[in-house]
Amino acid sequence: MxxxxxxxxxxxxxxxxxxxxxxxxxxxxxxxxxxxxxxxxxxxxxxxxxxxxxxxxxxxxxxxxxxxxxxxxxxxxxxxxxxxxxxxxxxDEFLIQKKEATYILKISGESMTDAGIMPGDMALVERGREAKNGDIVIAEVDRKYTIKYFIKEGGKVYLKAGNKKYKDIYPEEELSIAAVVVSIIRKY
Amino acid sequence: MxxxxxxxxxxxxxxxxxxxxxxxxxxxxxxxxxxxxxxxxxxxxxxxxxxxxxxxxxxxxxxxxxxxxxxxxxxxxxxxxxxxxxxxxxxDEFLIQKKEATYILKISGESMTDAGIMPGDMALVERGREAKNGDIVIAEVDRKYTIKYFIKEGGKVYLKAGNKKYKDIYPEEELSIAAVVVSIIRKY
DNA sequence: TAGTATATCGAACATTTGTTCGATTTGTCA
DNA sequence: TGACAAATCGAACAAATGTTCGATATACTA
Missing domain, CATH: 1.10.10 (Arc Repressor Mutant, subunit A)
Structure with a gap:
């Protein structure tokens, strides 16, 4: 007691x-x-x-x-x-910059394993942040969300998987970036 | 104001x-x-x-x-x-169980890249916890610290790298486990 | 065991802190 | 502009909170 x-x-x-x-x-x-x-x-x-x-x-x-x-x-x-x-x-102070805009997403799928992002990992994502070349982003493609590298080369923009088995995605019309991944957390 | x-x-x-x-x-x-x-x-x-x-x-x-x-x-x-x-x-409540025994270590070297642990990642480690088969641990080998899988098979204990290019480590005398890795954190 | 230092107690006190309620201001609508 | 509702003010009050200090208990040393 x-x-x-x-x-x-x-x-x-x-x-x-x-x-x-x-x-x-x-x-x-x-x-x-x-x-x-x-x-x-x-x-x-x-x-x-x-x-x-x-x-x-x-x-x-x-x-x-x-x-x-x-x-x-x-x-x-x-x-x-x-x-x-x-x-x-x-x-908190290490990982979180804009608390109001930060969310946690669970990773599924293996499209980013070469980047050290495994299924089951937690991603801290920030909405509203502008994606820069090379950032890992949550993008909306064909009404489905996916996690990919955001590549911007000479005016050309596309999504690149962090796994050689997956193909790059070239947006046909618009490319909607839902959030930028700021951190990956894995718990054993 | x-x-x-x-x-x-x-x-x-x-x-x-x-x-x-x-x-x-x-x-x-x-x-x-x-x-x-x-x-x-x-x-x-x-x-x-x-x-x-x-x-x-x-x-x-x-x-x-x-x-x-x-x-x-x-x-x-x-x-x-x-x-x-x-x-x-x-x-905090997601990642930290025993706060007094938890430390942060920076990962260097590529011996665990296949496990999704990259150089520059932060490892949350817990001292004093007993390592179970398959755990990722910080071990002291030849007076140097290293991060490896802890493998315990039929009384035999050794350290296994999470990268094919690295060799397993079979302890000659004693194997000192400094801490068990409980979480990996990567900040972009 | 006596003497001394240290730790803890207990109660009174001075502030700080949250709450309340009637008065005043501000905003809205006809 | 006038009437009403909502928001805000201001001061007094009661309760909670931290501080203080002399008294008491405990531990340690010679």
Missing amino acids: KTPLLTYITTYYHNHGRIPRYREMLAATAYKSLSTIKIKTDELVEAGFVERDDTGKLSPGRRLRALPILGSVEAGFPSAAEEELIDTMTL | KTPLLTYITTYYHNHGRIPRYREMLAATAYKSLSTIKIKTDELVEAGFVERDDTGKLSPGRRLRALPILGSVEAGFPSAAEEELIDTMTL
Whole structure:
């Protein structure tokens, strides 16, 4: 029933999207005094899990929202001593630029496998963005949607599959770009 | 200077990780009365942008955090009428199970291209998870880290590349699994 | 065991914060 | 222009919230 303070704050923030109040922490942890809660939260501020804004109120710190970025695969995992230097990143701020225009689509079909886009992958797509040459787009062709490379060469525009077994598509009349793929997400 | 209320709440939430107070909204918007702020936020509650918890306090609603999930690529984009029925999802809750143990690694090298993992992709990895047969793992081999399939067949354990040009790795002594890859993220 | 430092408690207090409601303004339509 | 409805204002109020500080308990050291 009684939870460590940091654990409680972390899970509460994940479930409710906000930092719990002092008295909520009081009820959920083993502590029985608000002054203890204050002391403990001050320590969590020091550690970077939470922050205090200009009015002194608690807001989530980076360590509550972000994931640590290590280097490349070769570089591997840093030692505990180096841990402090690690950069962090939230998935949202990394992947999403225009939130209102961003949607998630599930990939089916193998027309982009050579581009590393597999059936079952999730595509983050942004509507209304102008497609540039080489972009991967969701296009409407013959009233059906498809994912392809958008190619624009010397005034000529066509769709190119990322799989040699598929043919390029040359639009007969209009070519309707529904959205531009900004990110691919695969979950194992 | 003066911002629409929803715009203000949205950007404030993105920057600070919490919903602004009524009086902060008052200062940032063109409204001059707290009662107007209350009326307007009640409308935003109706619309699903923010919610009220059991104590009546505002917390971010799903529409503030989540992205709409459309169906497959073929299904395409729903009409405005269907828009309300769409499922939503936050990237964090979709991708991250054990936040404390999750790190981001940048992929370099081409040893997994046939598995759709390209150089430059980001890998979400979880430390401490037990690798199962077929999992993609970050392994330490000869003091260097590498990304490979983890294969466990009849007591025999080895690492298999996801690219025919690379050879499998049979560990001579110990095989150290640093982390299990739980997700691949590619940003264009 | 006595002494000291540290951690926690408990209650009072000062602000902050959301709510309410009557007054005022703005917009709409005939 | 006048009448009505809707939107917004403004100030007072009640409840929630963070802070403070002396008292008490616990852990550690000599």
